[in-house]
Amino acid sequence: MSYQRVVVKLGTSVLTSGSNKLDKAHMVELARQMSALVRSGVEVVLCTSGAIAAGREHLQYPELPDDMPNKQLLAAVGQSQLILAWSEVFSIYGLHVGQLLLTGADLHDLERYMNAGDTINVLLENNIIPIINENDAVATSEIKVGDNDNLSARAALLCEADLLVLLTDQKGLFDADPRSNPNAKLITTVATIDDNLRQLAGGAVSGLGTGGMATKLEAADIAKRAGVEVVIASGHHPEVLTKIAKKEAIGTHFSAIKNPLSYRKQWILVGPATEGRFKLDDGACHAVVETGSSLLPKGIVSVEGEFERGAIVLLTDQSGNEIAKGLSRYCSRALKLIAGKHSNQIEELIGYDYGASIVHRNDMVLLDCEQFKGSKHAS
Numbered sequence: 001m002s003y004q005r006v007v008v009k010l011g012t013s014v015l016t017s018g019s020n021k022l023d024k025a026h027m028v029e030l031a032r033q034m035s036a037l038v039r040s041g042v043e044v045v046l047c048t049s050g051a052i053a054a055g056r057e058h059l060q061y062p063e064l065p066d067d068m069p070n071k072q073l074l075a076a077v078g079q080s081q082l083i084l085a086w087s088e089v090f091s092i093y094g095l096h097v098g099q100l101l102l103t104g105a106d107l108h109d110l111e112r113y114m115n116a117g118d119t120i121n122v123l124l125e126n127n128i129i130p131i132i133n134e135n136d137a138v139a140t141s142e143i144k145v146g147d148n149d150n151l152s153a154r155a156a157l158l159c160e161a162d163l164l165v166l167l168t169d170q171k172g173l174f175d176a177d178p179r180s181n182p183n184a185k186l187i188t189t190v191a192t193i194d195d196n197l198r199q200l201a202g203g204a205v206s207g208l209g210t211g212g213m214a215t216k217l218e219a220a221d222i223a224k225r226a227g228v229e230v231v232i233a234s235g236h237h238p239e240v241l242t243k244i245a246k247k248e249a250i251g252t253h254f255s256a257i258k259n260p261l262s263y264r265k266q267w268i269l270v271g272p273a274t275e276g277r278f279k280l281d282d283g284a285c286h287a288v289v290e291t292g293s294s295l296l297p298k299g300i301v302s303v304e305g306e307f308e309r310g311a312i313v314l315l316t317d318q319s320g321n322e323i324a325k326g327l328s329r330y331c332s333r334a335l336k337l338i339a340g341k342h343s344n345q346i347e348e349l350i351g352y353d354y355g356a357s358i359v360h361r362n363d364m365v366l367l368d369c370e371q372f373k374g375s376k377h378a379s
């Protein structure tokens, strides 16, 4: 079966072809391929980097310091140049574009998360290409997604895409960074993302890029869990998008898992910031991880953080290893009184009862991937 909805992420490395400015001719070529896909009935969402590079080009600031205010200055100037360039380039093929500038804060509550998905849907229904970038001009470290690999994975989840294509300056994921290891070999298929694979994926060394292969693997891990296939490939491979859409073997292909997380659990995984941490005893860890149970108050050893009912919290074992992320049915004040107690004591201790489950199974995602442990994506 062919793909219905594809998110294409273009890294700065592709958009500049390794130079200090946007490679407009190459943008035309990529827009041509995307437009052909649209004409063949595939819905295309574009997640584009390049605002900072475009700002640097426009202001002719090759040596601007890399601090936050200057990056925000470049992004504010560059984003308008970037969207103007895309608008002109897609108009050659008779297509309009619509811009969504998102930050992590836009994904924190389920309603805003769904609103972003709705906007993508309405643009696609009207044959308009949604173009997404992080709103770098306002995103501080607390609210940032941080890199467009992770942003594009979130975009793929919120618009329920079936394929995420990450185009970069390498042919795919290699068994070592090909820049420093000329003998590095391309990995063509990945079934499972594990620690061995993560160790192969280095950071960005290209100057204007963010995250390198490490963030591409994070993105692939998130997308896979939501049932989205992922391909990492070279943005300069001839007819790269045309061939990927025809399922030709190009770059590195990550298969999607068979039983993907529900939409609500996907949001719990990638949307909200966590506001608290529960340390669980061994029995509760076993119940949550091995037997698929909800979390009861008896198994909670300690509660950190101040939060209201409905907050997203991390569940850890006694050594602090993060095992799950979920929605707390009780506020932190109540939990400090009922942690470690039997469920039938809840009402007596706090004067009300929202049920025995502190984190219900349906509101919980297991963090079976090392990547999420201690990373900003789980917190």
Ligand SMILES: Nc1ncnc2c1ncn2[C@@H]1O[C@H](COP(=O)(O)OP(=O)(O)O)[C@@H](O)[C@H]1O
Residues within 6 Å of the ligand: 010, 011, 012, 013, 014, 049, 167, 168, 169, 170, 172, 173, 174, 175, 176, 177, 178, 179, 200, 201, 202, 203, 204, 205, 206, 207, 208, 209, 210, 211, 212, 213, 214
């Ligand atoms: N195992 C690996 N396989 C391929 N590329 C790698 C690997 N480890 C690190 N890299 C680096 O990741 C870079 C691509 O990431 P990045 O510079 O962030 O590009 P983009 O702008 O496309 O996101 C490559 O140029 C490469 O040097």
Ligand SMILES: N[C@@H](CCC(=O)OP(=O)(O)O)C(=O)O
Residues within 6 Å of the ligand: 010, 011, 012, 013, 048, 049, 050, 051, 052, 053, 133, 134, 136, 146, 147, 148, 149, 204, 208, 209, 210, 211, 212
């Ligand atoms: N939002 C930034 C790009 C951030 C980013 O992830 O860059 P890249 O690694 O080149 O995809 C910009 O538009 O410049």
